[in-house]
Amino acid sequence: MDRFLQTFFNPVVMAQYTPDIIAGVWVTLQIAAAVIVAGIAGGLALACLRSYRIRALNFFIICYADIFRALPPLVVILILYFGFPSIGIQLSGPMVLFIVLAATLAAFAEEIFWAGFSSVEKGQWEAGIATGLGFTRTLAYVALPQAVRLAIPPLVNRVLAITKMTALGSAIGVSEILSSATTAQSFSGSATPLTMSVVAYLVIFLPMVVVARWLESRTAWKKR
């Protein structure tokens, strides 16, 4: 037991590497916030565009959403990070991580918002247009509020899943929590930094999981 504590909860190692891990937390939070804002805004914009039902445009939106829902983000990250420099586009690690995760979140968010728009009854669209609101304002004032409300529980789950993927940054040298921890682990020769990273992730994400559970249970009740 003593040896176990020494390996995974060594106080000396903890004290030494806490600043590194906290710096990593900061990087993770910044990238996560940027991904959430850009991804949700992008997804919402795409879903709104899609509701205009312009055939050629919708074909591209659907293809985009399908491709980014089907591709593992790590594959796209590696292509951008290792492939693009050879055609003269040099992107930093955090930038690649942000672009790929935001694009992935946008694809999922588009589908979620679109499902919300589709669930608004046709009669409401017709009524909105008949009262002279016009399509765009019907979209903004009638359909959007309902779609957003429906979208929130699945969106929170998806945001959670995708912000957790900031850990993939460790594969391309972004100094977020996980890579700070693995660096500290190899310097200190102790597993304690890994434990610290687990704790850091729990502190950040456990509240989000609890909120997601609460939101889900609330909507599940309404259905009955």
Added chain:
Amino acid sequence: MDIFIDQFFNIEIMRKSLPLLFKGLWMTLQLCSAVILLGLIGGLFVALGNMSERRWLRWISIAYTDLFRALPPLVLLIFIYAGLPFAGINISPFAAVVIAFLLNNSSYYAEVYRAGLISVAKGQWEAAQSTGLSPAQTLIHVVLPQAVRNILPDLLSNTVEVVKLTSLASVISLSELLYNAGMARSVTYNASPLVLAALFYLVLLWPLVRLVSHFQRRLAA
């Protein structure tokens, strides 16, 4: 434009890396079948714990699902693969991946099952049992057929996530599809093998993603 095609869609390099990528694909498929199968079964146990009458069992299973949904799968994987040897437990990369993703996935599958079971109204349980069906019969003949239909889209989209997740195994040098593509890239200094791997994933997963959308639309209607 030429340099773009040469760097990302170089047919010659793709052709040469094809055997290596197929080998990786085989490993990816093995990983997927192990993780999906174990995740589906493990998730069922967690979900049953979640629905249990015993409070401590319910608490344990809720703590389990929340814990493993809060941790990024890659963190779990690194912790198991790089951390356990410190405790004297040596583990193969394949086993590390299976264990890490099993912990992650069984929580996600458990949530899907739970949503399915509570989607069937309580009155149906009561009605079925008052007609003389046993709890097991109620589950098999009344609840499960409806629950399965309700959760099919989520089950499927979760499975898509599992397949995508196996690409993380490349981080600990397990020679699956993405790892082999990365090897081919570093040998050829050309991103085409990575693009080819992306195409493999698309061929594998695009039909499933379409199917998920199709199911969701039908349920919403």
